[in-house]
Every structure is written in C-alpha cells, then in structure tokens.
Amino acid sequence: MAERTRQDWEPTKAFGTSAVEFAVGTWRLSIGRVPRHGADLIQVYDSSSSHWQRLQTLTGYTKAYPELFRKLKADGWLSHLGIDSLVLDCGTGTGVMIRPLLSQLSLSPKVHAIDLSTGMLSAAKSELEKGGVDVRLQVADARELPFADGSFGMVMSAHMLEHLPEPGEGLREIARVLRPQGLLLIVTTRHGAPDALLRLVYRYHTLKPDWLKGRLRELGFGRVTNYPLGERPRLARWLSSAYVATLDGPSNNLAVELGKGQINPE
Numbered sequence: 094m095a096e097r098t099r100q101d102w103e104p105t106k107a108f109g110t111s112a113v114e115f116a117v118g119t120w121r122l123s124i125g126r127v128p129r130h131g132a133d134l135i136q137v138y139d140s141s142s143s144h145w146q147r148l149q150t151l152t153g154y155t156k157a158y159p160e161l162f163r164k165l166k167a168d169g170w171l172s173h174l175g176i177d178s179l180v181l182d183c184g185t186g187t188g189v190m191i192r193p194l195l196s197q198l199s200l201s202p203k204v205h206a207i208d209l210s211t212g213m214l215s216a217a218k219s220e221l222e223k224g225g226v227d228v229r230l231q232v233a234d235a236r237e238l239p240f241a242d243g244s245f246g247m248v249m250s251a252h253m254l255e256h257l258p259e260p261g262e263g264l265r266e267i268a269r270v271l272r273p274q275g276l277l278l279i280v281t282t283r284h285g286a287p288d289a290l291l292r293l294v295y296r297y298h299t300l301k302p303d304w305l306k307g308r309l310r311e312l313g314f315g316r317v318t319n320y321p322l323g324e325r326p327r328l329a330r331w332l333s334s335a336y337v338a339t340l341d342g343p344s345n346n347l348a349v350e351l352g353k354g355q356i357n358p359e
C-alpha cells in the first residue's frame with residue numbers, strides 16, 4: 094500500500110480534498126479519501142486507459158477542447174507560438190488536447206507529451222496515430238521534466254496538477270521549461286458537487302483558483318485569463334476550467350530558485 098504522509102490527511106487552504114462537506118449545527122463534517130501517489134496512481138491510470146477516451150467523449154471534453162482552442166486563437170493567444178516552437182503536453186493521458194490544438198495552427202509544431210502511465214501513453218499513441226498526428230511520447234514525471242530550461246514555446250497540462258502532493262512543484266517545472274513569452278494552458282478540475290464522485294474514485298485534490306493565479310504570478314506569468322471549458326453546457330464545462338497566461342520573465346522568486354537550483358517550501 095502507498096505510504097501515507099501526514100499531509101495526505103490534512104486538507105490545506107490551497108487545495109480541496111473532501112468529496113462531501115456539510116455543516117450540522119456548529120459541526121462541519123467532511124468526507125474525503127487519501128490522495129493516490131506513486132505506483133497506486135500509475136496503476137489506476139493504467140487500468141483506466143482503455144476507456145479514458147470514451148469517458149472524454151461522454152463527458153463532452155472531445156467537443157469542449159476544439160471550442161476552447163478556437164476561442165484561444167480568436168483571442169490571439171496562439172500567435173505566441175513561433176515557427177520553431179515546441180509544444181509540451183504534461184500528463185497527457187490519451188492526448189485528447191493535442192489534435193484540437195494542432196487543428197487551430199497553420200504551423201505544425203513538434204509536440205512532446207509526457208505521462209507517468211505507460212497504459213495512457215499507449216492509448217495516446219493509437220489515438221494520435223488514428224488522427225495522423227506525430228507526437229513524441231515519453232514516460233516522465235511532471236515534477237522532474239527531462240527537458241532543458243526554456244525548451245518549449247507552449248506547455249499545456251490538463252487535470253494533472255491535481256495529483257501532485259505539491260502542485261507548486263509541477264508549476265515550477267512547467268515555468269522552467271517554457272521559454273520567455275511562452276504560452277501556458279492549464280485545465281483544472283472545479284471543486285464542487287459534479288466532480289465529487291470522480292474525486293472519490295481518482296482521489297485527487299482540486300486547486301483553488303486564487304492559489305493557482307497567485308503561484309503563476311510569483312513564477313513570472315503575466316495576466317492569467319480564465320476561460321470556461323467549451324461553449325455549450327456540457328459536463329466538461331461544469332467539471333473544468335481553463336487558465337491561460339504567458340511567461341513574461343522570471344520573477345525575483347523564480348530567478349532565486351533557479352539560480353540556487355532549489356525548491357522553496359510552499
């Protein structure tokens with residue numbers, strides 16, 4: 094069984110862990126599950142990989158992502174991608190965001206996608222091959238990305254930070270591999286009744302929007318813009334929210350951290 098740390102048991106101000114929370118008189122009752130880590134996490138995604146893409150279709154993500162990328166293009170965000178830009182999808186799952194992104198670009202950037210689960214990566218391989226898309230898929234941990242500083246013109250990540258014991262570590266790695274003016278797209282799960290069942294099964298914690306925006310500002314990102322997921326009222330739109338920003342340059346904090354090669358405690 095995965096080792097449980099004290100932190101696993103304690104909801105923090107920044108993250109929502111409980112699946113159900115209610116008040117009875119002066120009591121607040123909260124029921125949640127300990128987050129999954131390590132082999133336990135990989136195993137659950139390996140075994141979800143055969144039906145993950147179907148789940149994406151049923152919940153409306155396969156329609157919501159094309160709408161999101163159309164909107165991002167219309168709002169000028171995708172023009173941050175240069176002719177030689179590389180794109181990284183971090184915690185790609187079945188790679189559900191990759192085709193909708195590429196279909197909005199006149200350039201064909203090289204795409205790298207990483208995930209901890211080999212099951213998810215082989216499902217991504219067959220999905221992307223069906224669509225004739227060439228992506229470099231790699232097993233890697235988002236907390237220790239195997240890429241040099243400033244490698245990518247765009248990094249996107251959907252529903253992955255929720256699994257990290259310290260989501261700030263993942264954000265710091267993403268900022269490290271983005272080049273200045275690079276584009277960031279984060280899709281996170283919205284904390285609320287619609288995702289309560291998913292939280293019980295997949296055992297993640299949700300990120301609070303203010304925490305996410307604050308961390309991004311500290312890491313040197315400019316204005317963080319929040320987009321709903323898709324235009325129509327589908328489950329995906331209730332379940333998730335998108336955040337877009339560009340890396341304007343390292344803030345003093347990040348410069349200090351990168352300079353020392355250290356990670357600050359949260």
Ligand SMILES: C[S@@+](CC[C@H](N)C(=O)[O-])C[C@H]1O[C@@H](n2cnc3c(N)ncnc32)[C@H](O)[C@@H]1O
Nearest residue numbers: 138184185186208209210234235251252253256
């Ligand atoms: C909820 S799924 C999301 C998949 C895909 N991005 C999507 O939205 O359909 C979370 C994915 O993140 C991966 N993941 C979790 N922790 C990770 C880590 N530390 N490094 C890389 N991938 C991770 C899981 O294996 C899983 O494929």
